[in-house]
Amino acid sequence: MKKESIGCTLFEGGQVGGLLRYANRVENYLGHHGLDGHSICLKFRQHLLDMGVDLRHERVGSVRRAEAGFMLNTPSGDERYSRLIVATGTTPRKVPLEGAFYFIEEASRHSGSRVLVVGGGDIALDNCIRLRRAGAHPTLLYREGIRANAMLREEMENEGIPMEKGDIHGIQKVGSGYSHKRSEYDHVAVFIGREPDLELVRHLDIGEVRLPCGEADIEGLYIIGDAVLGRFGQATLAAGMGLAAAMHIGLR
């Protein structure tokens, strides 16, 4: 946007880089391979500051359509924008298990504790490795198979992290901890997928979201990144969609 000399404001309710900050090691982001997600996110932030992007650490409460654009309700009041790019990502899929963690920060605070990590995808394995490095004792519980990439599987083996086949329904809450197949755990951390977070635009008639720029059926509305990419959710693709949306806006 800045390159096209179009003024833009970025509202970030959490931290710049979103979910990527949890990645142990990013291997598929050109020019940044081998770095951890947190370091890459710091680079993203610096890039935004260097480009003079108006970065606001504020959560957008709601969006409604306004004359020739969109009205955003922000902590500073209502603000109108002519175009809106929604990149709100995803929220974790939850299970009915009291006290389960869904964010790695919650689990990694407990160095030395035994953590049963539920899931079989990249995020579950990545988080097991992160927990091990934070001094915890993770065990992976997967249901059908491990669907994570080969590099993460190899790292799990190198770290000697146990992997067990089983189901979340076999976990029981016992006092302040949990048990599963005669083993005891202090915590259960669940990473079994994520759902698109389209809360801000759910009430709008967004229709079809078209690739590559995430253009919706409403003039001026774009939805990009994990919020629409489903199982293809990756930082590189999210950034690519953002670029496509900016180009689409610039060309109009």
Ligand SMILES: Cc1cc2nc3c(=O)[nH]c(=O)nc-3n(C[C@H](O)[C@H](O)[C@H](O)COP(=O)(O)OP(=O)(O)OC[C@H]3O[C@@H](n4cnc5c(N)ncnc54)[C@H](O)[C@@H]3O)c2cc1C
């Ligand atoms: C452990 C782990 C490892 C990963 N490893 C890799 C990897 O190696 N390579 C790779 O390419 N990808 C990796 N990913 C995936 C990558 O992190 C995501 O694909 C990418 O972050 C998606 O970006 P996004 O902007 O679409 O969504 P998110 O990263 O989820 O960001 C959404 C952002 O929107 C903000 N937000 C939400 N609602 C509001 C609101 N109402 N107002 C203001 N702000 C709001 C949130 O605070 C958040 O920062 C990994 C993910 C995890 C969890």
